[in-house]
Amino acid sequence: MITSTRAKRNQNMDVEKVFRMTGGTGDNSYAKNSSYQKKVSDMVKHITMDALQQVYLALAPKSLGIADLGCSSGSNSLSIIKDIVESVEAASCKIMIPAPEFRVYLNDLPTNDFNSIFKSLPDFYRDLNKERSGGLPLLFIAGYPGSFYGRLFPNDCLHFVHSSYSLHWLSKVPPSLYDKQGKPINRGSVHISASSPPLVSQAYYAQFQEDFSLFLRSRSEELTAGGRMVLIMLGRIGPDHVDRGNSFYWELLSRSLTILATQILLNFCRGRLKGKT
Structure with missing residues (x-):
């Protein structure tokens, strides 16, 4: 049984400091165990690229601001950047204007293994430069640590926001998962199970509403008028919380x-x- 003091510590846990995907390139790393996330991203890539091209063709900015929120580590984030660059360049050719410069912000929590991404950039640039006669595009990639449940960027600096398999993670443990004595109400489970009382699903739902509302308010300030977002997250088909x-x-x-x-x-x-x- 969790004591009241320990329960309070769990409720007040600083997710930004302790939560992260496993870094590096070892057998247990996220980089080696994220093929499913890549598969899902590829399934909706046509939606992502279509939304991106619509933004670019409508606004035709000389400097295109892009954020990948919840980039983690490994090749998935750089793979989507490559697709974005090639998609925008193709759109530029169609309307016969020079391709823009690309400002790409890779965001995740401060404990994320950004170094793994930076170490792979030389290979990424070499791969991007293959079969090119005009050289590399003006591409500026930066790490941007911080929680996306709040402001991250200046006003009106982004044209496109991409987030894949990140927004189902909550900003904190829902406080109402504990009763007034600090005891957990979902005893025996670490998720919404068939034996969980209704208050458990209500607690997660309320926390998601709070987090997602804050996410949308924050991005509404950072996206320029006419900007777009593509958000990929886990969900369920029916109303039953036990998926x-x-x-x-x-x-x-x-x-x-x-x-x-x-x-x-x-x-x-x-x-x-x-x-x-």
Whole structure:
């Protein structure tokens, strides 16, 4: 059972400081385990590129501001940048004007492994320069750490915002997952399960409403008039909060954590008993 003090620590946990995808390029890294996210992004790439071209053709800016929110590490973010550059250049050729310069802001939490992205930039530029006769486009890529649940950029500086598989992460643990005594109301689960009381789904829903509203208000200040966003996030098909498609994995994780916690507790108790003998 979680005590009131520990529950308060969980509620006040600074997500910006502790939450991140596994960095580096090892077997357990996000870079090596994000092929599914890449597949989903590719499935809707035509929507992303169509929205981008509409913005560019309507506004024809000389400097195109683009933000990838929740970029994480690995090749996925750079892959979408390559697609964006090539799509805009193709649109420029159609209307026979020079391609713009590209200002690309890669955003994630401060604990994200931005270094892995920067280290891969030379290979990215080489790949982008293949089969080009006119040289590389004016492309400026920068890391932009911070939570997208709030302001990140100056007013009217972005033309296009892209975010893939990020917005389903909440800014914090919903406070109403704990009762007045600080005890968790979703005991035995780390997700919305079939046994969770209705208050659990209501808590997550309320937190998502708060977070997403703040996200939209912030981006409305940063996007220029006529700008666009493409947001890809997890969802569910029907009204049932227990999504059988995703909950299977959460069930496995929940059971694994329960077993792990039980083993740790048993080892702790055994250690104390040995100390008394």
